[in-house]
Amino acid sequence: MNLKELAQTLGLSPTTVSRALNGYPEVNEETRERVQAAAKRHHYQPNARAIRLATGRALAIGHVINVATKHEIVNPIFADFIAGAGETYTRMGYELVLTVVNDAEEARAYRSFKARGTVDGVIVHAPRAADPRIELLNEIGLPFVVHGRATGAPEPYSWIDVNNRRAFRRAAEFLLDLGHRRIALVNGFEFMDFAIRRRSGYEQALEGRGVPIDPALMFSDEMTETFGYRAAHAALANPDPPTAFLVSSMIIAIGVRRAIQDAGLRMGRDVSVITHDDDLSYLKNGEDVPIFTATRSSVREAGRQAAEMLIDIVRNPGAAPRNRMFEAELMVGLSTGPAPSKG
């Protein structure tokens, strides 16, 4: 059943039916109700392809996911972020279009979104320092919101982010307060913006207490379980090993825990661990009491809000860029305790 047929069964013109269903004022209330009733009765749903062509809007938001940054790893937080964003899209009548690319195809994917008109805007994932995508998107005129920030990119642009620097500063200070002086940092790749900020917060905390920063205790790589294991294993083999780890993700932290246990040590007593927790639905940090002491910020909630922000931008072109900063919670769990006294 399409619009024309529906109009015929009602003895009305397509114009009037269209207006009745879309809430335009120039239609009699009685007629409108008659139209709405008929539409429901016949399960009329307007053809999305026609609406898109007629209105020039895509009613869709694009997400480009790059799987070839390194070793073809799929970022595990995508699933939750996209679930959050998807909730918003469903509620607002938008669709989510997802494109999987490798490095070489990424810029082309954004240009193609714009030229072919398949989306009204995009979410930029996993920004790097001075991320070139920001300039690209501004140049081609495709609205966007960055999930995170991109130090050094031409301001202003719209973003939503968690205060990574403060979160990691607080976490490091928490460990320092417990008497830890040798604190390892197990971080993501340092070309990623969030990793730069976390490292900066960690360094600020140590410097603030006059604790020397030891490059031998700083690790940075793809955020996998095996990386966590390797990094912690190496750190614990240090002649002056760390008594605490500050870690960038739950997945890494699981690897760190494995290395601690393999070394015959006990997490929370011999060695403390604080991790960042994206509050992923399939990887909850314990139930009543958190397993890991953690800086927590829901990536799913970030997805919801990023989507809202972007739709708002798409609907109000020309408005000033928006941004929103979350503060991470510091949740105390079982993985931290006072630094063991030297013995």
Add this chain to the structure above:
Amino acid sequence: MNLKELAQTLGLSPTTVSRALNGYPEVNEETRERVQAAAKRHHYQPNARAIRLATGRALAIGHVINVATKHEIVNPIFADFIAGAGETYTRMGYELVLTVVNDAEEARAYRSFKARGTVDGVIVHAPRAADPRIELLNEIGLPFVVHGRATGAPEPYSWIDVNNRRAFRRAAEFLLDLGHRRIALVNGFEFMDFAIRRRSGYEQALEGRGVPIDPALMFSDEMTETFGYRAAHAALANPDPPTAFLVSSMIIAIGVRRAIQDAGLRMGRDVSVITHDDDLSYLKNGEDVPIFTATRSSVREAGRQAAEMLIDIVRNPGAAPRNRMFEAELMVGLSTGPAPSKG
């Protein structure tokens, strides 16, 4: 630059330009080259909205993800499956449309896909026994491929699946060969089809050796780390505890490992563990030697092939349903060893 403008600059009709670019034979080769050169020069990209309306095809595949099955967990294998499917879509010129729903909205989402014409077909994720979506999709006439099967659903339908029953039978037999007699099963929800098949394989193996099946050693819940911990913790508290665990996912296995270590036991010596490994990119099972002995099957590869199958079906309507079964590899790692002699 749209088709009409491009045609004007070339002094040709839109008809001819369209045909030249789409490879129709009724255009002079010389003209075709002239058109292609001009298209490239002006960065012409046809408007996708117009193509869709004109051709009646969406050139898009839908994925409906249900986040409210229970506790709003986002299935962690989606990311990799979708990355695999996305590779295929990009290669074949299709788009991936993702819709996030809760239970109440799911059927409506499929009907809406069909009625509004936003996709040409869908992938059905996480099928349950006698999954009603199969009948629904056949009824509304939307092409689909099921990732997994749905015991009891009206055959035939197209699917792609791993041989879960055989994989778990082999894994259980491997443990039996090592002398284990008390083997716990830590499985997903048993309304999920894959979980039913895995359990069946496990039971077949035990029965084949005359080992009694003990319900007290069988666990089934949402596949999280904490579930793995709780299940293993409970099992190990059994007066006659298991010496081995057969587990449905790496995430669960990590929780099982934690419980084993908390109990002061060593995985691979005191207690053996075999897990199913979906070969998720962010959760590799070790590097050279697998951490866990595992039945492995790449969910990303399944995504690639499911997408290929669906596009093939969409392009050849009326053809017979297709299906494809993978065999999981049994990879021996460090988490299994001979059953400890009773002492």
Add this chain to the structure above:
DNA sequence: TGACATGTCCAAAGCGGTTTGGGAATGATT
């Protein structure tokens, strides 16, 4: 040489909606 096929192009009619620009009642105003 006339009939017919072939090669090359175009005008126009779609796809299914939205939106513009009236037009016919009806009511209000002078």
Add this chain to the structure above:
DNA sequence: AATCATTCCCAAACCGCTTTGGACATGTCA
């Protein structure tokens, strides 16, 4: 009673492509 505004509806244009149904020129065959 003539004028004007308002209400409610419709015809037709339009969005940017694809596709149908010729048109014309040229070549081929009997």
